[in-house]
Amino acid sequence: MPCTLLFLAMLAAHAEPLQGHGPQDSITLLEPDIENMRLAWQTGIAQRRADWLAPALTALSIYYQLRGLAREGEAVMRAAADAATGWDASGVALATRASVERARFQNRLGQHWPAMQSAQAALKLAAACADRWAEGMAHVWWGEALWRLGKYDAARHNLDHAMTAAKDIDSTHIIGWVHHQLGIIDDIQGRYDAAHDHVQRACDAWRKLGNATTLSVSLNSLGLVCHHQGDLEAAQQFMEHALRLCEEIDNRHLQALLFNNLSIVATERGDYSGAQQHLQHGLELAIRSGNATGQAEMYNNLGRNALLQGHFGRAAEYHEQALQLSEQLGNRSTMATAMLNLAESKRELGDTQRAEALYRQALQIAQHDKLQRAECLVSIGLAELLADSDPRQARQLIASAASIAEALGNPDFIERARAIARALGTPADRTEKNRSA
Incomplete structure (x- = not known):
């Protein structure tokens, strides 16, 4: 029992540093004992020690996030939420936070409908234990799941609730996430000035908190907004800044996304070999971390790269993979992109009938989802x-x-x-x- 408490206390001690300028230092210190910490967590669950587990939960979740271990993170948070819900009041509080983190990991894994269910469960638990922070973050992850499924108005509704909770408890962390998510929605729907404003506000929040991990996330989104506005130079600068931060803090999940996004810029500049290298690195990281959304986006861009080089058959194969993955995920934005790209591949191969059908399907999604x-x-x-x-x-x-x-x-x-x-x-x-x- 003393060893269990010791290892969980070690985890808890790194909760704040992991959310600061140098989370990689904490990761380096935690890594040699991480197996002992995993075992200590399981022991704490078996012994119903919510008082030991709750302080360590944030650090454990961030470790999984930075290491790209979304599958394990989701499983650990699911087990904690299921077990602790039936304990005393401190157990309910633990289950609340675990449910919030579970929704986060489910979104990473492309499990957006289950993420909404986890967020709803977290909201019920949060109401029972008066946890306004958990309430706000549950609405954030619920909102993310909704926009990834193309339900933008509903997502905004959840994010409005999150902002209300954030202001009530003066949480810069939640405010940052709300602006980040709203910026993505505006970017997807072509409101670039509003998108830039929201994401810049998110960056301001992360700088205020000194959180390098979340800052890199929002810098990546700023790069995407600039790319969509046609400013490739600014897009590359923001993305490279984010990638440097990710490499410093060893954030493997976001590195995969940044390699994908940098490939888009390289492709548009005619640097096909550079784009291919970015995509291969990113795809390997996405597959290892179980990032299905990232895989779909990278197959889309591998196909686009092949298409621009005249390799139409190979392009169609990549785009078919992207479409299959995005359909499995229910991610309508990625689905529309895959249909568009596959239509162009099929058109180049002379299959105009299939190309027209794909164009019309993509147009229907794009118009419906704005x-x-x-x-x-x-x-x-x-x-x-x-x-x-x-x-x-x-x-x-x-x-x-x-x-x-x-x-x-x-x-x-x-x-x-x-x-x-x-x-x-x-x-x-x-x-x-x-x-x-």
Whole structure:
């Protein structure tokens, strides 16, 4: 028993340092004894020692996050929540926090419906033990699960609840996460100025707390916003800054995502070999950590890289893998991207019937979920495909794409839409006239 308490106390002592500027120092100190700490945690559960376990929970969760051990993290938090719910009041408090962390890991694993169930369970427990922090974070992870499933309005509703709880208890941590999630939703839906503002506020919160791990997460998102605005230089700078932080703190989960995102920038700059290296590194990390969402995104980009180099068969194989994974996850944003990419691969292979069906499926998702960037790209692709067989519909599609491209302020999209409009015989300066009216 003394050894169990000792190892759990060691974990608990690193809770704050793991959320600071140098979490890698704590990881280095914890790593030699991590097996003993795992055993101590199991012993604490068996002995119903919520008073020993609760102080160690945050540190254990962060260890799993940084090491990319989402599967183990989810299993440990599930077991703790299931066991401790039937204990005394201190056990209920432990189960509450464990349920919150379980929802976090489930989102990482792409288990978004189960994540919502865990968040709902956490909210019921939080109400029983008056834990406003857990209430706020449960709404954050519930909101994330919702937007990953394309339910953006519902996600905002949950995030509003989270912000209310955060302000009531003056939690900079929850405020940072709310702004981060709202920024992602705005980015997905093409509201880039609002997205930039939200994510910048998240970065400000993390700097105030001195949390290098969460700062790197939001810097990555800032890079994505800049990329979607067409500013590749700024995008690369933010992502490389985030990657340096991740390498310093050895955050393997986020490293995988950053390799994926840096590959997108490299591809758009014509550096296909550099993009391929980024993607191979990222895919290996994502597979090892069980990051299914990351795998789907990387297969999408491996296919895109192959497509741009003229390897159409290989591109289609990668895009089929991306579509299969995103359908399993129920991630509609990634699904729409995979359908768009697979449509372009099939079009290059001469399978225009399958390409048209995929374009239309992707367009339906993009319009329903208000994915403006995806809708613009799909409309452009489908207009190109229909230019000869149905020029009237092609003109309608390209007019819609041009309008969205202007609203997004993306110069590449605007130029593509204008080029196709000229080829179709529609006024090339229509969007300029609309803008100046």
